[in-house]
Every structure is written in structure tokens, then in C-alpha cells.
Amino acid sequence: MAKKQLDYTCDPCRDDFALVIRKDAPFNAEPQPSDLVKNYITPLPYFFCRSHGPLPELDDKHVIAISGIGIQAPASFTVQQLKQDFAKKSVVMALQCAGNRRDGLHRVKHTKGVIWGPGAVANAKYSGCRLKDVLESIGLNCQIHDLGKLHVAFESVEECEEDTCYGSSIPLTKALDEFGDVLLAYEMNDVPLTRDHGAPIRVVVPGYIGARSVKFLKSIVIQDEESRSYFQRKDYKILPAHVDCEQQANDYWCKVPSIGEFNVQSYVCEPVDGVLETGSQPGKRLVKGYALSGGGRGIQRVDVSGDDGKTWVEADLFQPQMDTHTTNVWSWCLWTASIHTHRNKRIVCRAVDTSGNIQQEYPVWNYRGVMNNSWRNVDKNENQPSVL
């Protein structure tokens, strides 16, 4: 498909954001790592922006259409109706782009996509109505035939270069799960969504990559296959390392599953990653970072090393959802550790989630540069025993 010319002249002003711009149009930007771990709930100025096209201007009269399998007559709701007719629910959750830390793979070999650092992740309180409540109000429930094979496809008002609009889907089981916490959200951190974050209404899918949390929602369709959108079928997938160009990728898209839940992840945010010069300040140092895992899996441990992985200490974790013994942990974990640092040695960390998954040492490259969760960043000329 030939790339469309899109008009960004009506995009909002972002002067009050403390973000590093990764791409101007569409607007993609992330905070400095040290800013990112200042707050458990990420304030707007430090919240990464991920756009696929010019941002629409919509208000509460905007209509969301719902149709498909199990729905007798197509239904539609304005945002105003959703606010009035359904109970308001909140979820505190980490939103992470599948391309978070793509730079680590891009250093190994060229990747396709916005070159994100470690800041394409944030933690917010979203409020809105439960997708489950809305679907049940129009007749859908867990008794539907073949529930396990159905999908909920979302489309956005957002235009983009790659397809007619932004779209994506999730399994219907996730949408109807009592503990799935999928929302049609109209607030972020107790104020209405801004345009950069999908105003007036977006989907939020806790524990899934950000690509499934469709902004500027315009339609919901229940169907017996995944979304046919470019972004479901030909984009957010982990291709094998030997696939390294678009032509090869075209043969592979249909063989590789779309990413849903994300993997275990952590990062050292303060001091910033890289060689640490401690010449004038030897001894112990307080370091800070984040950790998270997908699918409701909490973080059970973060190991931190001041000597590039030779020795490790256990970090102190701040992860309130783990303490309340809820079914799923959707939020990230902020951690601190006091460690001995060494001249010319990197500080690194690795997290273990509640399923015992742990971050691997070296990046395993993939063409789309998604889901990078290695604990070691590799420079171009460094010995790279297992990067491909």
C-alpha cells in the first residue's frame, strides 16, 4: 500500500511535556529514564506518546458502534451515554509499547520502527466503563458458543499511513474475564483523556502490549478471527532472527502469532544506563528502576548488579498490588537498590516474575524490534555471543 499523505497541522501543542521526541509526525516521544521513575503513577508530562497518525478532535457526542457475533442488533453509544449508563471503574496499570527498548535491538542490526529507548512504558490510573459491562448490556456473555475462538476487534478514528485506520483485537475471553479489567476509558489519572492519549475514549487492555489499547475508539466488532488490521496481522509480531527484510517478513507474518501479553521486563533508570564513571565517588550508590510483566504476572524479585552481572544484590520493591493478593498485578514495580559500583562497569538489572520467567542476558534480535527485554545492552563492536 502506498503511503498516504497525512496532515498534522491540527495536532496539539506539547510544550508542557518533558519528553524526548523520537518522531515528529506522527508524534512519538518518551521521557528521560530518571524522570520516569520519579512517580509510581506517571504524571502526564512524563507519559510517553505513541501516535500512528494525526490526532482527531472529538467530543463526548462521538459515537462508538458495536456489532458482530452474538449481538442481535448492532448497537451504538455516545461517549456521554457510556459515562451516564455504566458504572465507572478504575484500574491502575502499566501501559508498555511492544517497541519499548527497541534501541537495544537496533544497535545489533537495523530494526523497523520508532527507535524507542526505555521510556515507552508508564503507569496510570485509567477510569471508564468495563468493556464486559457494555457487551453484556447488549446480550453477550460467557455462554456464547465457541467463546474461546472469538475476538473483539477495535477500530480507531486515527488515520495512519499503513492502513485505512488504526485497528487491533483481543480474545473475547479477555474482554469477558471478570478479572480481565478491560476498560473503555475516558479518564487518565482522574482527569479526562487528552488527545495525545486517545480522547474522548480509548480501550485499555491491562497486561497486553500497548498496541491493543486502541485510542479514539470508533467501533467494536465481535468476530471469529483476529482483526485484519495491518497492526494485528503484519506488525506487532516477534519474527525469527533470520527474517531481516520486508520481503522475507511478508512470508512470515501469517506463521507467527500476534503479541498479546508482554514479557518480563526491567531497566535501570537512575543513573542512566551505560558505563558509569565513579572515579571521584567510589563506594555505594542508590540506583532506581522499573520492572513489570504481562498477563497479570507480578514481579517477585529484581536483581541488581554494579559490576555488569558478576555479582548481584536484591532490590527493594514497591509494588502495592502484589501485597493486596489480588488476582492480577497490572501495575509496574518501582525498585531501588544500594549497590557497589565500579569504574567502567555497567549497572544492570534483571527481574523475575511470579511465573519464574527471568530476563535473558543478551538481546535476541527481531526485525520489528519488539519485546526487547535483555538485561545487557550491547554496543555495536562488543562481543555478542547470542544476539542472533
Place this chain on the structure above:
Amino acid sequence: MAKKQLDYTCDPCRDDFALVIRKDAPFNAEPQPSDLVKNYITPLPYFFCRSHGPLPELDDKHVIAISGIGIQAPASFTVQQLKQDFAKKSVVMALQCAGNRRDGLHRVKHTKGVIWGPGAVANAKYSGCRLKDVLESIGLNCQIHDLGKLHVAFESVEECEEDTCYGSSIPLTKALDEFGDVLLAYEMNDVPLTRDHGAPIRVVVPGYIGARSVKFLKSIVIQDEESRSYFQRKDYKILPAHVDCEQQANDYWCKVPSIGEFNVQSYVCEPVDGVLETGSQPGKRLVKGYALSGGGRGIQRVDVSGDDGKTWVEADLFQPQMDTHTTNVWSWCLWTASIHTHRNKRIVCRAVDTSGNIQQEYPVWNYRGVMNNSWRNVDKNENQPSVL
């Protein structure tokens, strides 16, 4: 607690098993890796045995008692009643001991537990009644207050040295999940359970470590905390690497979550792991192995290397549940790959699950030696950059 003297004289004869015995009493044994990957559904002679004490002798008159939160009057069922009164359901699933591949950690430093190789895993068709159906028949359902905080505790008739009996628990949400597939199983591979596998009835919890699939089931209790059993509270947990003796562990058990879902795993079973001498047969070689992940996550890729991880090829996967687009993948994946082998270089593999989790290179040691899923096995005197 002082260790009890237990009587193993009534244990069954196991002459028809092709298993390597890891411990005589209680009986713990596993197949040779090459036997393990001969069949997608593991036949009895190749199915690992994991016992905690002498095996009880019970028949279909054996009674299972159910009580606790949400159950008005304690109920009980004989095995015969469960067979007659509830629909028979089947699930094909991998059962994996949390200690599978403990030998890889034990080579790094002493671990506590039976020193399993890579054969403490198998794939079977279990049949029985759904725990969900049984609980719902006595009044329990998803509307119960605080569902997300409740647990289902199982106790066994099996005596053991460490506690009054074997016991364990799972979240009630898992038991009541329409797609959780937790069974009270009385058949394995279409024949009645043998004593070695929990006759006449056991729990099977797909996607969870084997320790939660309690054999010789005698009671089910719905409660607001995890099982108080030794095996839930003081055993199957991933302790940090600096905890390396019982005294330190005692301070740590309550700080670390019990393992439920297991992590991504794979292993090269044929040829057997270790240095491969190809002196007289250079060139390509067919290798075989298994891969699996916990929590219903399927395997999306297995990379195989004939040169100890320097270069990789993609394996062919046999994993029928992934093709049917079911909600959860509980079975293992068998894989084959044709690779170039090299004199004195190991064959290694690493799997990627549908959440993008991948096996790390070096073992990360823990006292109980659980959840080892590194792709490299480390010999005692080898350079070990990240084992602790």
C-alpha cells in the same frame, strides 16, 4: 519437625517402567531424554514418578470431603459418585515438576531436593470431572464475595516426611475459570490412574507446576489464604541466590510467592545433552526435544544451535493445540531441527513463548533448585558469568 519413619513395603512393583531411579523411597524416577520425546502423549512406562511418601491403596469407595467458604454444608463424594454424577471431561496437558532440570542448578551449587534431570515432565490426556462443576454443584460460583482472594486447598492421603500429609492450593479463580480446565482426574491416557499417579483420584491443574496437582485427593477446602501445608509455604518457591541454607530460608519463605504457573522451558533430548563427538559423522544431524510454557502460553518458536549458541536455526514444531486457536495451550510442544553439529560443541536450544518470554543463557541458582530453564548447562569448572 522431626522426620517420620515411613513404611514403603506396600509400594507397587515398577518392573515395567523404563525409568532412571532418582530416589527409592519415596519413589522418584524419570525416563531417559530420548525415550521422553518418542511420543506426543507420554506412555506410562516413560512417565516420570514423583512421590512424597508411601503410596496409599484406595478404591472407588474412597471419599473426598469438600468444605469451607461459600459452601453451606460440608459435602462429600465417593470417587464412584464423582464418576456417575458429573460429566466426564478430558484435557491434554503437560505435567512438569518444578524441580525438572534441578541437576543444572545442582552443578552450580548444592540444592535441596531430588536431583532431577530433564525428564520430570510429560504430556498426558487426563479425564475426570471438572472441579468447577463439582464446586458449582454445592453452591459455589463466580459471584462469591472476594473471589479474587480465595484459595482452594487440597489434601492428600499420601503421608510424607515433611508434614502430616501432602497438601497444596490454587487460586479459586483458576478453579472456577471456564478455560482453567482443572480436573479431578480418575483416568490418565484413557485408563484408570495407577497408584504411582494418584489412584483413584487426583487433581490436575494445567499450566501450573506439578506440585499443585495433588494425588490421592482426600479433601478440598475453600479458604481465604493459601494452603498452610509445608509444600505450599516452605518448599516450592524461588528463593534469591544469596539464600543458601535452611536457616536463611526460614527467614525468607514468607517473603517469596509460591509458584503457580511455570516458566518457558525447552530441552535437547536427542542426542543427549553434553559435548557431541561428531568426528566420524560430520555434517547435518536431526535433533529432537521438547518445549513448553506455563499458564496456557504456547510456544511460538524454538531456536536450536549446533555450536553452543553461536548460530541458531528455527525448529519445526509439533503443537496441535496452537493450531486450533484454543484459549489456552496446556500441552507441550515436540520439535525437531536439522542442524550442523561441530566437534566438541554442544547442541543447545531456547524457546520463546507466546508472551515473548525466552530462556536465559546461564542458570540462576536458587536453594530449592526449582524452575531451572537456562539454555546452557554449566559444568563445575566452567566460566560462569551469571549463575548467582
